[in-house]
Amino acid sequence: MQFIKNKISSYIRFLADNQQVFLSLLLILLVPGILVFNTVFVVKSMDDNMNYELRLKAEMAGSIVARYSSDLLGDPTQLQAKIKLTVDESLHSSTRKVTIMVPEGENFQVLASSDQSEISQIRPQLQYTVAWHQHATIAQLVQTVQNHQTERLWQVVTPIATPTGSKLGLVEILVSTADMDARTQTVLVNSVLVLVASIGLVLLLIANNARLFQYALLFHKLQEVDKMKDNFISIASHELKTPVTAAKGFLSLVEQEKQVLPAEIQSDINKANMSLERLSDLVNDLLNVSRIEQKRLAIDPVPTDIRTVVGEVFEDLSGSAQKKGLTIEYHPFTGELPPVLIDPAKFRQIMVNLLTNAIKYTISGKVEVNIIFEDLGKVAVSVKDTGIGMSAGDMEKLFTQFYRVRNRKARDIVGTGLGLWITKQLTEMMDGKILVESIEDVGSRFTVVFSVIPTKKK
Numbered sequence: 001m002q003f004i005k006n007k008i009s010s011y012i013r014f015l016a017d018n019q020q021v022f023l024s025l026l027l028i029l030l031v032p033g034i035l036v037f038n039t040v041f042v043v044k045s046m047d048d049n050m051n052y053e054l055r056l057k058a059e060m061a062g063s064i065v066a067r068y069s070s071d072l073l074g075d076p077t078q079l080q081a082k083i084k085l086t087v088d089e090s091l092h093s094s095t096r097k098v099t100i101m102v103p104e105g106e107n108f109q110v111l112a113s114s115d116q117s118e119i120s121q122i123r124p125q126l127q128y129t130v131a132w133h134q135h136a137t138i139a140q141l142v143q144t145v146q147n148h149q150t151e152r153l154w155q156v157v158t159p160i161a162t163p164t165g166s167k168l169g170l171v172e173i174l175v176s177t178a179d180m181d182a183r184t185q186t187v188l189v190n191s192v193l194v195l196v197a198s199i200g201l202v203l204l205l206i207a208n209n210a211r212l213f214q215y216a217l218l219f220h221k222l223q224e225v226d227k228m229k230d231n232f233i234s235i236a237s238h239e240l241k242t243p244v245t246a247a248k249g250f251l252s253l254v255e256q257e258k259q260v261l262p263a264e265i266q267s268d269i270n271k272a273n274m275s276l277e278r279l280s281d282l283v284n285d286l287l288n289v290s291r292i293e294q295k296r297l298a299i300d301p302v303p304t305d306i307r308t309v310v311g312e313v314f315e316d317l318s319g320s321a322q323k324k325g326l327t328i329e330y331h332p333f334t335g336e337l338p339p340v341l342i343d344p345a346k347f348r349q350i351m352v353n354l355l356t357n358a359i360k361y362t363i364s365g366k367v368e369v370n371i372i373f374e375d376l377g378k379v380a381v382s383v384k385d386t387g388i389g390m391s392a393g394d395m396e397k398l399f400t401q402f403y404r405v406r407n408r409k410a411r412d413i414v415g416t417g418l419g420l421w422i423t424k425q426l427t428e429m430m431d432g433k434i435l436v437e438s439i440e441d442v443g444s445r446f447t448v449v450f451s452v453i454p455t456k457k458k
């Protein structure tokens with residue numbers, strides 16, 4: 001019992017957490033339900049309408065027969081012939097019997113009938129008495145059983161009267177509902193067929209949508225995993241930052257005394273320094289990723305001359321390019337350049353990433369930084385290299401987290417695969433755009449474009 005209770009409450013919790021699934025289940029029940037209700041309702045109201053119409057027709061036939069019978073009551077033979085004709089040619093194709101009766105004491109006697117065997121029979125029926133005394137047409141549904149077959153009939157009793165209103169007798173007409181029932185049956189069968197087909201279609205759609213449910217659930221789980229990943233990156237990078245900074249501090253103390261140490265230990269210290277530098281880069285990248293993803297990275301835009309920032313970064317990094325034997329050039333725009341509304345520190349980070357990559361992924365040749373301003377309100381900073389380049393497939397995934405090109409040449413170059421993702425996010429946070437062009441073994445060009453602050457026309 002407890003097990004069932006737990007199961008039910010876990011289903012309820014599941015539905016509450018996954019409202020899409022709940023809504024879909026509701027639709028699964030509602031759509032076929034509405035279809036069934038609609039079919040039943042349509043068939044029922046059609047049956048009611050047809051029944052009502054048949055009754056009206058029977059009443060009309062009754063009053064026509066009553067009209068011509070009033071003149072012929074004195075001549076039963078002619079009346080009989082006329083009634084026979086009426087039924088044979090039929091006022092209504094479903095007319096089963098027409099009977100003319102005259103009062104006989106408390107009861108009524110058959111004067112003429114389409115069923116000749118009934119002539120002269122005495123008919124005691126409440127129906128007749130009511131129609132006679134109320135001087136009104138009475139209609140009711142009756143059932144007959146003939147040869148084990150039940151038939152529904154409209155029995156209409158209408159008084160026969162002189163033009164002045166004195167009652168002379170009664171007309172009874174029996175009209176069968178068989179035709180109407182057959183038509184209702186056909187409509188019912190057709191409706192049920194359409195209903196079954198519609199429900200089948202709905203079920204097919206639902207079966208197809210079952211995969212959508214799975215995707216919805218998967219998506220929900222992915223979101224949770226993504227959140228967990230964000231939290232992990234945030235915690236890990238924060239926790240790593242302090243020990244890395246401490247280790248760097250201790251190593252810098254040792255470095256000051258490096259000269260007095262044996263050459264072998266000096267080389268070990270250099271290696272430790274490089275490894276620590278890489279670890280520090282990784283921690284910084286992770287910290288940036290978590291700040292960006294959790295929208296904690298504040299951008300502080302001020303009007304900036306981007307040439308100043310690019311020039312500083314160029315100065316800082318050209319040494320490492322030259323050390324590698326690369327030619328490195330800076331071609332700033334020399335004309336009047338309006339300022340750009342950006343956060344200089346973040347822009348600096350963008351330039352450091354792009355220039356570091358250009359130097360890192362170029363084995364020989366040249367790295368060139370250009371600033372182009374063609375007075376269209378945009379300024380472009382491009383970093384071009386003659387490095388290892390990359391394929392079109394790599395370019396597509398370049399700006400995704402942790403993506404690194406895995407070819408023979410790039411394999412041995414260390415990195416985190418986070419720099420370009422961070423670069424793109426920072427660029428877009430400052431309303432800029434980043435573009436890449438690259439040819440494998442020829443080189444790459446990364447360009448960032450920003451809008452300049454419009455200058456007032458003199």
Ligand code: ADP
Pocket residue numbers: 353357358361385387388389390398403404405406410414415416417418419420421444
């Ligand atoms: P990483 O830390 O690996 O350099 P990035 O996000 O900066 O991470 O770059 C992602 C990948 O893009 C790199 O691993 C490298 O394969 C490729 N890449 C980036 N810049 C260049 C470049 N200038 N030339 C060739 N490949 C590059």
